[in-house]
Amino acid sequence: MLNLIVRRAGISVPLLLIVSALTFVLGSLVPGDAARAILGVSGSPEQYAALRDELHLDEPVWDQYRRWLTGAVRGDLGDSVFSGEPVVQALNARLPATLSLVAGTTLVCALVGVAFGTVSAVRGGWIARSLDVLSVAGLALPSFWLALVLVSIFSVWLGLLPATGYVHAGESVSGWLRALVLPVVALALAGITQVARQTRDAMLDVLGQDFIRTMEANGFSRRSIVLKHALRNAAAPILTVLGVILVGALSGTVFVENVFVLPGLGGLAVQATQQHDLPVIAGIAVYFTLITIAVNLLVDLAYGWLNPKVRTA
């Protein structure tokens, strides 16, 4: 297990280098520049040139990257071109909203998806058929559209939940949960159907195996067989899907944070890209990469926890 963690940590270093370098190159290819974002339609050509010089925009992108990397290895991801705020401080202020959203989405996908998929596998019939229909609907409905509909119904019409905003759990746990309900539902719908289908297929596969029949012959209750044995054996592919969903939810936050006005990394990524704030864009790429590495590590550890053979491999 320790080997696995060390291996993952080792892989993360070159991965971070590649991702950050690509981010700098791709970010610099976005049309426009930060000096234009600051000056807008005002300013003379001389002023524009002076501002470009002040912001080091005339330097080749590799020089900009090298300067950023020198700080990054010491934990300093630079400062925002516009606000001058340290990037680490800006990202840490927004990390809780994004992590809450992503973790909440994954949790809801896991609980609802596994429950739905299990029932569908065991009962079959209309539940199984409705899962097929919902799967298509879940994939077809864009999360930002669903978000607007949810706000109209639950916030504006019924007044049950806040339309926008985020509350830190430290300030109010109930406020934090209430702020997350609609964004999580909007983001989780597609994931729930994916997990449910994966669970159903895996469960059907496991329930058809010999050891299940043996257990039934030995008088184990159906409930015990399904929940304690079949589900555990079917868990590996479900975990894989959950890992994919969690990483996918990171990109989904871009839209959902916009609609629900959550102070997260997704919204910041859009702002920074539009404004050409390269240090912030690179910082977000580093954070997203680290989260992805951590998720993959957790999934691998979970495989080991579920299956001792993997643990000792």
Next chain:
Amino acid sequence: MVRIVRRTTRGLRLGNLVIVLAAAALAAGACSGDPGESSGDTLTIGLVQQPLSLDPAKTNTGASQLIALAYDTLIVKNPDGSLSPGIATDWSYVGSGNTRFELTIREGVTFADGTPLDAEAVAKSITYFKGANGPPAATLAAVKTAKALSATKVRLDLSAPNPVLPQLLSQDYLAGAVINPKATENPAQLGADTFGAGPYLLDKGATVIGDHFTLVPNPKYWNPPAVKWDKIVFRVIANPSALLGAMQTGQVDVAQGDASTADKAEAAGLKVLTSPAGWNGLFLMDRSGEVCPALGDQSVRQALNHAIDRRAIARALLGKYGGPTVQPQSEGWDNYDPALESRYPYDPEKAKELLASSGHKGGVSISVVVTQGPDAQLVQAVGAYLSKVGVELDVTTAPTFNDFVSKLTSKKFCAFTTPWGGQPAFIQAGALFLPGGVGNPFGVIDEQVADLVRRAAAAPAEESGELYRRMQARIVDLAWFVPVVRTDTLYYVGDGVTGVETTGAEQIPYPLNFRPS
């Protein structure tokens, strides 16, 4: 086996716990603190544009209300366009020609950290603005020096006449925001904090830069009765539907609206305020025909102005929140002349005649750069009319605003489209009519226009109006623009606030006037 069962059971219990917690959160209903919740002591203002920075010298209009609250300005502009004392109690040009300007600074004022705000601090602040390479620096380009003559007197000496310094030093143009000289010694800190002498200051702990900004009263403010709120929160909500939802549910008290959501806002019971904001249309840059040869011909440019049905376009795109216009200026500003509105009636036949007489009947192509969204729709509508008279628009849509500005200054495009706010004729002339301005990248000069601007700039206010109107008539006749619509500024106001006022002269409501109702 036993261990496995225990773990599975624990997992299920954890799941149950989460479901119970979520249900409890839902059931908590209105009794818990909602995000962005607004109370009688808290004012929440929605911003549709993210403030680029909190540094008054390097930010955009998205930050202007926030800056106005944290930094008292030298002069205050009122909704009717008149000017009132701010940090400066008195001001005037010295001598003739509008090249020397003096201000008297209010005594006994300190910055939020207790540093005295005197003439020396004001001079340093203006000098910082001039050298900071941000948008206000362009408006202060003619300021040679800013000097403290005494503890309460500041003098600005200019290299060229500038008749609008009092407006530039008001909240409209940010340059009048007085910055603590201790902060300008290390300008990097200005972007994410406030260092002013205004009624409020930033609560950094309750702020996420780019998302929401929380202001709390400045205990050292020189005029305590002006402080009406215990807390003012600015929330950035760029999505119009999300903003409307936040206003409908009371999370936001005041915000700028737009034509796409105005009817819904009105139906939801919000107060919808409107004022004439500016104008939009085709800004023809290639006035000498370097890239688009036909545009060098005045008859062709006039033909474009005759070829479009402005009334129909305004009705379709803006409804009741705008109208047609043929001149590049908004109602109420010094060069606006209502008599010019009849200059280019919709007359496609005349447009065809003008094109034919200039030898450009058919085959005229104009490259236009535009941003995504409503401006692109406007260009599409204009293009449909122009194609009927044989003129084609070759439209390039820029993905971001800064790319749009890069393209329009590249001298590769002949025209652009963007909403342009009403502004003093002197500033507008510098930006759009004279060489060096962003709207005139090809540097075309019309001696008559240049002469009128020169004379108006040095003239006393009572004489400049006539000169600016003559300039406007010449501009409209030259047809350097194809103005199409005049646009309104919209503001939505919830129940808990009064004192919000938007006018043609002061489109962004001055937040110091907002009071609990």
